[in-house]
Amino acid sequence: MRYVGTKMVQLVVVLLIVTFLTFMLINLLPGGPEAAILGFGADDESIAALRVDLNLDDPIPVRYVRWLGDAATGDLGQSYVNGSTVSELLTGRLPVSLMLMTYSMFLALLVAIPFGIATAYKADTRFDKITGTIGFGLLSVPNFIMATILVYLFALTWDIFPATVKEGEENLYTLFLPAVSLAAGQIAVFMRLLRTDMIATLQQDYIGVAKAKGMTTRRILFRHAFRPSSFSLLTVAAITIGNLIGGTVIIESIFAINGIGKLIVTSIFTRDYLVVQGVVVVVAAGFVIINFAVDIIYALLDPRIRHARAIA
Amino acid sequence: MPAPSPSPHDAPSLSERPGDDLITESAGELRFDAVTADVTADEARGELQVRKLGIGFWIAVTWLVVLFALAILAPWLPFVQDPNRIDALALRQPAAWSIGGSWNGSLSSTFHLFGADDLGRDIFSRVIWGARVSLFIGVVTVALGFLIGGTIGLTAGYFRGRFEKIFMSAMDIMLAFPALILALAIVTFLSEPGSQDASLGTITLTLTILSIPALSRITRASTLTFSQREFVQAARTLGARNGRIIVREILPNVIPPMVSFSLIAIAIVIVAEGGLSFLGLSVSAPTATWGNMINEGRTALEIAPHIALIPCAVMFLTLLAFNYAGDQLRRRFDVQEARL
Numbered sequence: 001m002r003y004v005g006t007k008m009v010q011l012v013v014v015l016l017i018v019t020f021l022t023f024m025l026i027n028l029l030p031g032g033p034e035a036a037i038l039g040f041g042a043d044d045e046s047i048a049a050l051r052v053d054l055n056l057d058d059p060i061p062v063r064y065v066r067w068l069g070d071a072a073t074g075d076l077g078q079s080y081v082n083g084s085t086v087s088e089l090l091t092g093r094l095p096v097s098l099m100l101m102t103y104s105m106f107l108a109l110l111v112a113i114p115f116g117i118a119t120a121y122k123a124d125t126r127f128d129k130i131t132g133t134i135g136f137g138l139l140s141v142p143n144f145i146m147a148t149i150l151v152y153l154f155a156l157t158w159d160i161f162p163a164t165v166k167e168g169e170e171n172l173y174t175l176f177l178p179a180v181s182l183a184a185g186q187i188a189v190f191m192r193l194l195r196t197d198m199i200a201t202l203q204q205d206y207i208g209v210a211k212a213k214g215m216t217t218r219r220i221l222f223r224h225a226f227r228p229s230s231f232s233l234l235t236v237a238a239i240t241i242g243n244l245i246g247g248t249v250i251i252e253s254i255f256a257i258n259g260i261g262k263l264i265v266t267s268i269f270t271r272d273y274l275v276v277q278g279v280v281v282v283v284a285a286g287f288v289i290i291n292f293a294v295d296i297i298y299a300l301l302d303p304r305i306r307h308a309r310a311i312a
Numbered sequence: 313m314p315a316p317s318p319s320p321h322d323a324p325s326l327s328e329r330p331g332d333d334l335i336t337e338s339a340g341e342l343r344f345d346a347v348t349a350d351v352t353a354d355e356a357r358g359e360l361q362v363r364k365l366g367i368g369f370w371i372a373v374t375w376l377v378v379l380f381a382l383a384i385l386a387p388w389l390p391f392v393q394d395p396n397r398i399d400a401l402a403l404r405q406p407a408a409w410s411i412g413g414s415w416n417g418s419l420s421s422t423f424h425l426f427g428a429d430d431l432g433r434d435i436f437s438r439v440i441w442g443a444r445v446s447l448f449i450g451v452v453t454v455a456l457g458f459l460i461g462g463t464i465g466l467t468a469g470y471f472r473g474r475f476e477k478i479f480m481s482a483m484d485i486m487l488a489f490p491a492l493i494l495a496l497a498i499v500t501f502l503s504e505p506g507s508q509d510a511s512l513g514t515i516t517l518t519l520t521i522l523s524i525p526a527l528s529r530i531t532r533a534s535t536l537t538f539s540q541r542e543f544v545q546a547a548r549t550l551g552a553r554n555g556r557i558i559v560r561e562i563l564p565n566v567i568p569p570m571v572s573f574s575l576i577a578i579a580i581v582i583v584a585e586g587g588l589s590f591l592g593l594s595v596s597a598p599t600a601t602w603g604n605m606i607n608e609g610r611t612a613l614e615i616a617p618h619i620a621l622i623p624c625a626v627m628f629l630t631l632l633a634f635n636y637a638g639d640q641l642r643r644r645f646d647v648q649e650a651r652l
Contacts, residue, residue, distance in 0.1 A: 017485050025501045136639075140631040142583045144590045145624045148606055148613070152621065156614045246492025250587050254610075264493070265591055268500045280497050288488050 003299055011292045015285060019071070022281040023064050026273050033273070076278035081270045086278035089263060094282075096170050097252070097259035101244045103175055104182035105237065112187045116194030116233075117221050123199055132195075135188035143247045147181035147254045164256040178255045182247045186240055193236055197229040231301065238294035242287055369640040372633035379630060383443040393434045395441040395600045403432045406618055429605070429619045430612055438600040439626050445512070445594075445601045446630070449585045450578040452516050457523035457577070458531070458570060464524070465531025466566065470539050470558055480532070483525035491522055492587060498522075499593055515594050519581050527577065534569045538562050568645040575638030579631045586627060602627045 026033050033054060034047050050056070054077075055063055070076070076086035119128045154177060155163035165174045201207065202225055210220045249261035256262070260279055267275040386392045405428040426435035464483075468476040486494075498518045538544060539562060547561050588594040589603030602623045609620025 014485055014488055018488055022497070025497055028501060136635070137632065140579070140635050141628055142586055142631070144587060144603070144606065145628060148610060148620055148624055151610075152613050152617055156617075242490040245490040246495075246587070249492055249496065250590060253591060264496060265593075268496065268593065273500075276497065276500060280493055283493050284489050287490050291488070 004296060007292060007295055011288065014288055018284050018288060019068055019281055020064060022277060022284060023067055024060075025280075026277050027060065071278075071281065076281070077274040079267075079272050079275050081267075081272045081275075086275050089275060090260065090278065090282060093258055093260045093263050096257060097248050097261060099170060100175055100178055100182070100248055100251070100257065100259060101241070103172065104179040104186070104244065104247075105241075107179055108183040108186040108190055109237070111183070112190035112194060113226075115187075116191045117198060117226060119191065120195045120198030120202060120229075121217070121221060123195070128195075131191070135191050138184050138188040141184060143181050143185060144250050144254065146184045147178070147251055150177050150181055151254070167258045170257065175257075178251045178257060181251055181254075182244060186243070189236065189240065190233060194229060194233050197232055198225055201225045201229045231298065234301075235294060235298060238291055241290055245283055245287065365640055365644060369637055372637040372640075375629060375633045376637065379443055380447060382440050383447050386437075386440050386444060392440050393437040395438045396433060396598055397437075398432045403428065403430065405432075406616070426622045427616075427618050430608065430616075435605075435619065435622055438605055439602070439623055441600040442602045442605055442623065443626075443630070445589075445599065446582045446585060446627075449512070449516050449519065450582045453519040453523055453581045454527075454574050454577045456516075456520045457527045458574060460520070461524040461527035462531045462566075462570065465528040465533075466535050466558055466562065468528070469532040469535025470554070470562065476532075479528070483528055486522075486525045492584065495519065495522055495584060495588060496591075496593065499588065512595055515585060515588065519584055522584070523577065523581065527573075530573055531566060531570060534566045535562055538565045569642070572638050572641035572645055575634050575641065579634035579638070582627075582631060582634070 033056065034050055055066065058066075074087050076090070078085045079089065115131055119131050122128050151163050154160045161177045162174050163177075165178070207220060207225060210224050215224075245261075248259060249264060251257070252259045252261035253265055260283065264276060264279045267273075267279070382389070382392070426439065429435055429438070464479050468479050489497075495518055498521065499514060502514050502518065544557060544561050547557050552560070585594055585601070586603040586606075589601040590607045592604065592607070594603060595601055605623040606620050606627075609616075609623065613620055
């Protein structure tokens, strides 16, 4: 299919640029990578050893290609602080972060879909207005404020959920507060979007036909109206994965969750630049690939997109 | 009063997208009332009434004006103390209203309206000084972002062609990084090795870089809606140069949506700065920022919740005010929604 082909080429180009930029960051540091990793007072011997280790004497394009090749085979270098390899650190912590993100995305959709449908069905009623106002308020609560308030209420005032998540104890119960803190802002976005699209769908002729046939409201809403209204929700949900990734950095620090978010923050404070670089490149590449996948799914679900874009 | 215009039925575009047409018809000058009087259809009138800026908008604007005034005048106001002055007798003192204290009219440094934090620093003063950081970064970032991104968007949307393609793909690639991760990376790599403390300049620069793609896309989207309009073609026919068309014909039309979006953008930037300073990666520690006040306050959340919750409340109200004012203005100007 031509559409997929074009998208693939775009994907490869974007991936190359994203990885190159990430690779370059470490070379742009004041004093170069040596000073950044070893500090300014390092002796000549260790600098020489590091230069050999990272092949710093080769020109940048050569090093980039070699680094990219290593990265593709899972070798992202090793931490200069505790000696473990970057891929070890990542594989140990990625599952927890993925679990947290999936959980909060699930919670956000779980709340947003029914409310989005209901507010569209009852558009401009008092229920719609109150829900809309609450949603607007939620949009203005940054996740760290949400987390602080939730911890104060549900962990400290009423001892229902734990305030921190111990390593090895990450489950749906302990991760509830972190997931809600991340989900709250998304709920409002998803709900507004679905409401707008649903209102447009509900004005279509075939909805009237379905009503005339005597179908129940519930069946019309969920079977006939929801699916054609869910396309932009899908796209936006994919784009918000970027927000979620950023959010996990903060939320993991608050709840002491051992995920990649906490890893990147600790690495920044210990100046463990190779780890920072490794996490950034994996996260950015993952994000680009997810967006590519969504573009493809989107086209599969809605033939109009496929053809419109192929022609253009 | 202008000459009677055709009824809404003769001019379907009026009833479909009223604001859009009305704004362009009056070439940048907003004269809703004059035109509403002509469009007598109940439907159109109803829609236009919704667009009026309500009381909520003015409350939001008042909050922002007061906050800006306090933040700018903080060093000279008698009731705003030095944010780092320690009142050793007031450690974790709760807010004035919860201990029944009332203002005795003096400006003494032992009176703490919002209480005092872990070290006995006055929370009210720190919130005001924190507002200086947040508002400065928010306003400067969005202004610079619109200056650079807006110029890119305007030229790309007006000239189209290869220039547009190259710039817009570059913007897409920047959007391919998750924003906060990119912010962390830039802040880390821009800061001097040996200190994690970023300066106000570094943070502003980082957030400006991050804001350019979104802002240029917004500007481009609204430029596109105007660049083929009749009045632009008329100007071109009259022999106006491209530069003049952009500055005199398109820019005045693009500015209203830019203003309303810039309020929302400031809120987004303030959240980003708050997140960074919450992580301890923004302006260095003794300087009060909302983010680091909330973060420091969390250690005493159980015994003295006001230390964290008061900055939370102020930050929330400020973000709400920016978002609400921006949203109301956007509705009023009826901008075509440009998806980010």
